[in-house]
Amino acid sequence: MAKKPTVYDVAERAGVSIATVSFTFTQPHRVRESTREAVLDAARALGYLPSASARGLARGKTGAIGLFSFDYFGRSSTEAARNAAVRTARGPGQASHDWDSLFSDEANKDFRLFPLYHDEVQRGVEMECRRRGYVLMIGEGHGASTEADIAEIAGRVDGLAVFPNTLPGEILRRISKRIPVVELSNPAEDNRLHRVSVENAGGMALLTEHLIQHHGLRHITFVGPEGSPDREHRFRGYAEAMSVAGLDIRTLPRSGPTDPAADVDRTIHRLRASGHLPQAFVCAVDAEALLYMDALARAGISVPGQVAVTGFDGLVAGLVSRPTLTTIRQPMVELGSTAASILIDEVTKPSPAPVVKELPVKLMVRESCGCGV
Template sequence: MQKVPTVYDVAELAGVSIATVSRVLRKPHEVADATRDRVNAAVLDLGYVPSGSARSLAARRAGAIGLCLPDFDGIDDDPALAPVTFSDGQVPTVLDFPEDVELGDNLYISEVMLGTEIEAWQHGLAVTIAVARGSRGTDIFDNLAGRVDGIVTLARTIPDQQLAHIARRVPVVVLAGPRAGDEYDHITTDNREGMRVMTSHVVEAHGVTDLAFVGGPADSPDDDARFRGFCEALRTAGLPVPSAPVARGDYTRVQGRSIGRRLVADGGVPRALVCSNDQTALGVLDVLTGAGIRVPQDVIVTGFDGIDASEMSRPRLTTVYQPMRDLGRAAVDTLLHRLRDTQLPPQTRSLPVRVLLRDSCGCLPAQAA
């Protein structure tokens, strides 16, 4: 194995000091053209790559932020998911996943990740992603906290006690959850109001009095806010207010189909199904259309998020659009403010939402409320 070139090798080949090499790499505009060209030529000739660890020590910054996400893919510590092995240099022919996993199912997460990466890139930062999967999640998060300048995480991803421990080392920004007696920065969207307006539209514009709410995980603060908005709209309209959603899923299309099949089999499909997110709504829509139930003529279906798939479904899904990408960008922006001034009081930022009226509630063409 060849010796890894160092900054000293570059300086010797270019005939300059190591301080000049460092200046060329960090602030090239401050160095004369001829000197800069010699250093860059030496870097290319030697194949030199600056040490990230050395830069971090010098700047007292890792140059990276951590993004901690919940395990939405269903892959856990299942012994059936044994490590992939190679023999004689051959690639294994099959990688086995549980049957109920739909890869690429969580487009909300994808948009948040993209927004995080874009904002980090604009500030010259890398993003390190960790997933709370299985029994190793705790160790992974602790390890991540020692390698980044701050952490962005979705609410309920990291246990409260562990999150408090991590926050003693690096700043933490929590996405999609209200403040609950903590001192972290929070970024959320107006979930309650968005769902209130959506439900009021179904009741007032379409004259529906038989509605049911299809919820997500019981511990989701977003789902709780959306259900409260749903109940508020019913209460205002003088309609019966349920104590709980008619069914709960895990925000995936797979679970939406399962809920839809159960409602159809039980004969309990109401005039309108107000779903807590788009993926659930799309899964319900799959089952209803497959069973010959017309949407919106027989049943109105609505969602929440505004993922691209909601625009491409047939019929197109009426939904509450939340700025998912902006959530990620706002989280990084807030984290950078926190790094610049650690004495700032905890910040809470709520981003606005829009109700998109489409085919699945009977509104044509698409409108925004």
């Protein structure tokens, strides 16, 4: 690691001023061909690479977009996907703790075995950044990220995309005064950030209507972990479709994030005991649906024979599960690329008002609703 060469070194070797060196890299047309060659030769010979820090400082822009994502440990959705994979791979008879024996690497538990929601979104961001000549900086956080964590990212990008519930609202508001911030969900509060979301309500209404009209179901219960704005919007779609059809709206709480599988087992048991098992569980997210399919299988209840189950997201896990999962697929990659696009536009030319986009979703009719079995 020899001392890093700078514009000064290149300029000296090429016999020009540093301005000329800078120009040959940033505005080649302003430099005569012959001198340009000389500069490039010198740069090559010295192994020169422009320092992004200096460049960013001088220009007042970094040329990078940040994505603030989850950290991956202990998230229940990840758990659910893990379990789904095990069930699929080993058949319903196998307990899910077999997982570790499949992939165990003592020092290296592998928590991430399906491309989940945020993975696909990240891919979209990457693609758009690349297309527009930006680079991507990845940060990870959890609700309680410290100021320092986030400054580490926010200080080095021109725009920031964040998943919901990864950063405290107050910090987000502060950051958004300096750089554009786009949030990837329906609004939890009116914080005037840029925003890209999907047709949560419309999609869920569509799905619910499918169960009502195509399958003639009437006892349909909505389930799913509370606390996310997306969940509320989806519930609204379900509720609307049920009202229109003159059906009762029913929803079940979840006691908590500890051992969700056992929690769902208890719920199923209680419902069956009281004779109130619904004809369908409409779940707020795929991960929850997989959890319910698992629990129903354990209880010896056939899906979709006795009870239908649906999800929302469109994870690959729902495509390889048995039965395959009827769900609403979000355009996750597009979600990411749209977010990046908004940010880059804002960097270039700020708009006075927050940009809000809602992307269409798509009903994926598969087996778990009772179709095609």
